[in-house]
Amino acid sequence: MLKNWIHRNVDEREYLDYHRKAVKEYQQHWEVIARELEWFSPWTKVVEETDKAHVFKWFVGGTTNISYLALDRHAKTWRRHKLAFIWEGEPVDEQGRPKEVRKFTYYDLWREVNRVAYAMRTKLGLKRGDRIAIYLPMIPELPIFMLAAARLGVIFTVIFSGFTAENIANRVNDLNASLIVTADGVYRRGKILRLKEIVDESLKFTPSVQRVVVVRRLGGELSLTQRDVTLDELLKGVPPNTYVDPERMESNEVLYVLYTSGTTGRPKGMIHDHGGYATLLHATMKWVFDARDDDVYFCTADIGWVTGHSYIVFGPLIEGLTSVMYEGTLDFPAPDRWWSIVERYGVTILYTSPTAVRTLMKFGDDLVKKHDLSTLRIIHSVGEPINPSAWRWLFEVVGGSRAPVGSTWWMTETGGIMISYLPGLMLVPMKPGSNGYPLPGIDVDVLDESGNPVKPGERGYLVIRNPWPGMPAAPTGVWGDHERYVKTYWSKYKDLFYAGDYAVKDSDGYIWVAGRADEVMKVSGHRIGTYELESVLVAHRAVSEAAVIGVPDEVKGEVPIAYVVLKTGNQPSEEMRKELVDWIRKNYGPIATPRALFFVNKLPKTRSGKIMRRLMRSVATNSPLGDTTTLEDASSVEEVRTAYEEFV
Ligand code: WT7
Numbered sequence: 001m002l003k004n005w006i007h008r009n010v011d012e013r014e015y016l017d018y019h020r021k022a023v024k025e026y027q028q029h030w031e032v033i034a035r036e037l038e039w040f041s042p043w044t045k046v047v048e049e050t051d052k053a054h055v056f057k058w059f060v061g062g063t064t065n066i067s068y069l070a071l072d073r074h075a076k077t078w079r080r081h082k083l084a085f086i087w088e089g090e091p092v093d094e095q096g097r098p099k100e101v102r103k104f105t106y107y108d109l110w111r112e113v114n115r116v117a118y119a120m121r122t123k124l125g126l127k128r129g130d131r132i133a134i135y136l137p138m139i140p141e142l143p144i145f146m147l148a149a150a151r152l153g154v155i156f157t158v159i160f161s162g163f164t165a166e167n168i169a170n171r172v173n174d175l176n177a178s179l180i181v182t183a184d185g186v187y188r189r190g191k192i193l194r195l196k197e198i199v200d201e202s203l204k205f206t207p208s209v210q211r212v213v214v215v216r217r218l219g220g221e222l223s224l225t226q227r228d229v230t231l232d233e234l235l236k237g238v239p240p241n242t243y244v245d246p247e248r249m250e251s252n253e254v255l256y257v258l259y260t261s262g263t264t265g266r267p268k269g270m271i272h273d274h275g276g277y278a279t280l281l282h283a284t285m286k287w288v289f290d291a292r293d294d295d296v297y298f299c300t301a302d303i304g305w306v307t308g309h310s311y312i313v314f315g316p317l318i319e320g321l322t323s324v325m326y327e328g329t330l331d332f333p334a335p336d337r338w339w340s341i342v343e344r345y346g347v348t349i350l351y352t353s354p355t356a357v358r359t360l361m362k363f364g365d366d367l368v369k370k371h372d373l374s375t376l377r378i379i380h381s382v383g384e385p386i387n388p389s390a391w392r393w394l395f396e397v398v399g400g401s402r403a404p405v406g407s408t409w410w411m412t413e414t415g416g417i418m419i420s421y422l423p424g425l426m427l428v429p430m431k432p433g434s435n436g437y438p439l440p441g442i443d444v445d446v447l448d449e450s451g452n453p454v455k456p457g458e459r460g461y462l463v464i465r466n467p468w469p470g471m472p473a474a475p476t477g478v479w480g481d482h483e484r485y486v487k488t489y490w491s492k493y494k495d496l497f498y499a500g501d502y503a504v505k506d507s508d509g510y511i512w513v514a515g516r517a518d519e520v521m522k523v524s525g526h527r528i529g530t531y532e533l534e535s536v537l538v539a540h541r542a543v544s545e546a547a548v549i550g551v552p553d554e555v556k557g558e559v560p561i562a563y564v565v566l567k568t569g570n571q572p573s574e575e576m577r578k579e580l581v582d583w584i585r586k587n588y589g590p591i592a593t594p595r596a597l598f599f600v601n602k603l604p605k606t607r608s609g610k611i612m613r614r615l616m617r618s619v620a621t622n623s624p625l626g627d628t629t630t631l632e633d634a635s636s637v638e639e640v641r642t643a644y645e646e647f648v
Pocket residue numbers: 260306307381382383384385386407408409410411412413435499500501513514515516522525526527
């Protein structure tokens with residue numbers, strides 16, 4: 001029997017010994033952790049592969065509900081009056097203090113979620129298995145709607161509030177959602193972003209949507225149709241002590257679908273469930289963040305991405321933590337917004353991203369040092385590899401050389417952290433920039449093209465060898481497309497999960513994830529398929545062909561640059577360039593704004609017509625072209641080179 005280490009620290013030998021055992025006996029290992037949660041009824045089997053290849057069910061037959069785990073469990077205990085969320089809005093008063101701060105105890109949040117769930121059920125007729133989309137900014141109603149949906153067994157997809165009408169429509173249609181929850185707008189960098197208008201635009205293309213719920217963040221004029229209802233209206237007459245019994249969800253029933261970009265096609269809807277997902281979050285909150293009752297936790301991500309789902313909403317609430325959540329951006333009203341938050345609320349755990357750190361570093365150390373950050377005890381980053389200077393700055397300037405700084409590797413697909421230092425379980429010596437060891441129970445390897453482990457220190461492809469709770473869930477891994485699930489993750493290597501990342505394992509067994517091995521960019525930590533932007537470009541009336549590549553950027557990690565072939569009759573011009581850049585901003589979102597857009601007569605392609613982005617990247621990074629034998633027309637590369645060199 002494996003011991004339950006979750007509540008105590010172990011030394012390195014014990015840990016490595018446990019690690020070896022936990023990989024072999026992973027079922028038992030995860031079962032021990034799952035038992036720490038509450039189940040309405042026990043499981044009959046820890047894990048089994050379903051009749052859909054590589055789709056596994058965890059804690060089969062066990063019933064629970066993640067909203068119960070996140071709320072009811074605490075509302076029944078002394079944590080009832082503990083703060084779950086401290087939220088602050090963007091607008092500030094003359095002293096620079098936030099005008100609005102909203103605080104929710106576990107009891108408040110539980111009550112509010114119950115009221116919303118009740119209204120969703122009785123006034124909107126939503127029931128278990130129905131699908132809704134949530135297009136909300138960083139306001140408390142976002143976690144409230146996620147938890148209320150979970151409570152009813154209603155499947156939700158959260159759409160990042162920086163996305164456009166087109167992104168909304170694609171996701172809503174893929175999920176066949178009957179309802180969209182949105183807000184009239186949100187404050188962002190001193191401006192107002194009108195979200196409801198973007199939803200209205202998307203509705204022209206979303207026949208499945210019957211109702212729209214609008215949260216009033218801004219107030220003032222708002223034009224509503226028959227289809228729309230405000231949250232205030234919806235909650236009218238719902239008593240404060242309303243209680244809705246949480247649905248008894250079988251562990252593997254769908255909790256949410258979250259869309260993420262890949263190499264080809266539209267974003268894939270990754271499925272996560274109730275039981276296995278909650279188990280992984282519980283383990284990682286304990287091990288990676290060492291979550292304790294006196295912590296104040298601050299994850300700087302947006303809930304629109306998986307980091308926010310797992311580590312702002314579900315993970316911290318399952319642990320009964322107090323979290324800080326904020327509206328706006330890291331640099332408004334001034335670039336010390338975060339440090340001011342850390343100081344004012346006494347934040348002890350900070351979870352952030354390399355791109356944000358690089359942005360903030362530029363403003364100098366004084367903005368950090370004017371705040372007392374001595375409460376910080378653990379810092380982690382996520383989203384892309386952390387470069388040495390960003391690591392050092394986080395460690396020395398932000399953490400005062402007291403707090404360990406880790407780089408947690410995982411992805412939308414994995415549901416939670418897979419590779420990380422575990423200050424909560426033990427401290428192995430840290431190597432700046434490394435991710436550390438895989439979590440106990442996770443069997444990670446680095447392979448060459450033919451599937452053999454590479455030598456220590458050599459670069460290869462990252463794979464996960466065994467299933468884990470929180471992995472893409474039943475029924476199909478990818479919503480509505482099991483084939484795509486198998487093709488994307490389980491086809492490069494037989495029976496291994498292929499992550500799409502390059503990595504190195506060093507001679508001590510530490511993992512160093514180096515970045516994407518496919519045609520996916522990481523722009524400020526956001527995952528954007530080059531193919532997606534190309535599709536947006538060719539949808540423009542003047543564009544015949546387009547190729548997009550990611551090039552290194554000091555702050556954002558990577559930024560897109562685009563090469564465009566115009567249709568005959570259209571002339572390259574500065575206006576056309578601007579028009580196409582705007583087109584991307586409008587049809588994909590400002591996060592994908594290309595740094596440069598070039599007009600060429602021809603794209604470098606193979607004889608079979610595939611765009612050779614690899615060559616274009618070599619040109620842009622000034623590195624050797626490598627094998628060019630499959631290139632159809634050598635002059636195309638020269639054209640790309642000339643265009644690029646004229647630009648730099
Ligand atoms: C991709 C997944 C998981 C939350 C945020 C991103 C890259 C993520 C690290 C890290 C190096 C990292 C990988 C991965 N990545 N964390 N600590 N070190 N690379 O989720 O949008 O699904 O992106 O982010 O390339 O494949 P995502």
